[in-house]
Amino acid sequence: xxxxxxxxxxxxxxxxxxxxxxxxxxxxxxxxxxxxxxxxxxxxxxxxxxxxxxxxxxxxxxxxxxxxxxxxxxxxxxxxxxxxxxxxxxxxxxxxxxxxxxxxxxxxxxxxxxxxxxxxxxxxxxxxxxxxxxxxxxxxxxxxxxxxxxxxxxxxxxxx
Numbered sequence: 673x674x675x676x677x678x679x680x681x682x683x684x685x686x687x688x689x690x691x692x693x694x695x696x697x698x699x700x701x702x703x704x705x706x707x708x709x710x711x712x713x714x715x716x717x718x719x720x721x722x723x724x725x726x727x728x729x730x731x732x733x734x735x736x737x738x739x740x741x742x743x744x745x746x747x748x749x750x751x752x753x754x755x756x757x758x759x760x761x762x763x764x765x766x767x768x769x770x771x772x773x774x775x776x777x778x779x780x781x782x783x784x785x786x787x788x789x790x791x792x793x794x795x796x797x798x799x800x801x802x803x804x805x806x807x808x809x810x811x812x813x814x815x816x817x818x819x820x821x822x823x824x825x826x827x828x829x830x831x832x
Contacts, residue, residue: 674772674794675802676803679799679800679801680796680800680802681772683769685763686762687745687763688748688752688761691760693738693760695796696800698736700734702734702736702822703735704730704737704738704822705773705793705794705796706738706740707739707789707790707792707793708720709788709789710741710742711743718811719791719809720755721757722815723737724756724757726819727759733819735822736759738759739757740762740770741762742764744763748761748763773792773794775789777789791808791811792808793805793809795818795825797825803821804818
């Protein structure tokens, strides 16, 4: 179980652009990991576009953005290209990351229950410490809220 103000264990996962995403590679950068239910659905598209639109501000704050869903790499590549997303998307068909971050929840859609991804976002600081988490995310104004949280993080000095 993840705990605030505790280190996040390194992980490696398949991501777009034919590369593996390794959390340890980004030590020294803040990392925003957002989990979303499905490529090309209205809320997920809007969320991805908002992270895209604010991407330069996140970059200026030494922050990497990465999205995660259970969709295939092919679906992710198409979604990324269609919406010109400048960040990588991780595929998690076996729900390894989803379960690590505890985002698989019982959901109800049209009266039927199923297990699905609860829209959630996690902010990991440059030292690899989980600093914030947002669960049951509502898309409007969420990306701006994450940006404000990143702005409030202390910056590391060269010796840290």
